Amino acid sequence: MAGLVAELIDVLNNQYKLYEELLTASGHKKEAVIRNDLDAIKAATSEEQKIVGKLQKSDKARILIMKDISRVLNVKESNITVSSLADTINDDAEAKRLRELARNLKLVLGNVKHLNDMNSALIGNALEYIDFSMNVIRSTFGDKTDLYSPNGAAADRGGFIDRKN
Numbered sequence: 001m002a003g004l005v006a007e008l009i010d011v012l013n014n015q016y017k018l019y020e021e022l023l024t025a026s027g028h029k030k031e032a033v034i035r036n037d038l039d040a041i042k043a044a045t046s047e048e049q050k051i052v053g054k055l056q057k058s059d060k061a062r063i064l065i066m067k068d069i070s071r072v073l074n075v076k077e078s079n080i081t082v083s084s085l086a087d088t089i090n091d092d093a094e095a096k097r098l099r100e101l102a103r104n105l106k107l108v109l110g111n112v113k114h115l116n117d118m119n120s121a122l123i124g125n126a127l128e129y130i131d132f133s134m135n136v137i138r139s140t141f142g143d144k145t146d147l148y149s150p151n152g153a154a155a156d157r158g159g160f161i162d163r164k165n
Helices: 002-035 038-073 082-088 092-141
Strands: none
Touching: 002 038, 002 082, 002 092, 082 092
C-alpha cells in the first residue's frame, strides 16, 4: 500500500505542477485577449491544449492508482478521496503530504476556474463588440452590397468614418 500512496503522491504532485502551468497559460491568454493580439491568443490556446492533454494522461494514471488503492482497502472506489485516504494511512509524513496536495490542488483549480471564467467573459465581450461593429457597418451600407461600380471603379458610398485630410 505504501508504494501505491507514493505513486499517488507523485501523480498528484505532477498534476499540481500542470495546473500551475495551465494557470500561467490562461493568464497569458487573458493578457492577449485584452491586447487583442490574435497570434498570442492562438499560442496561449495551443499551450493550454497541450497542458490539458498531459493532465488527461495524468488523470488516467491517478484513476488507476485509486482503483488499486480501493481494492487494497476493500472500499468502493467512489468512496475514496485523497483526504479520506490521508486519514487511513499510518505514515504521518505521507498523510501530511496528501492533505497538503489536496489543499494546493483545490486552490489552484479554483484559480484556474476563476481565470477561465474571466477569459470567457472577455472573449464574449470581444465577440459582442465585433457583432456591434458589423451591425454598424451593415447599417451604414444599407442593403447595398456592391462596393464597386459596373466599370470596376470603387463605388462612392460616402463616408463611413469621417477623415480629415
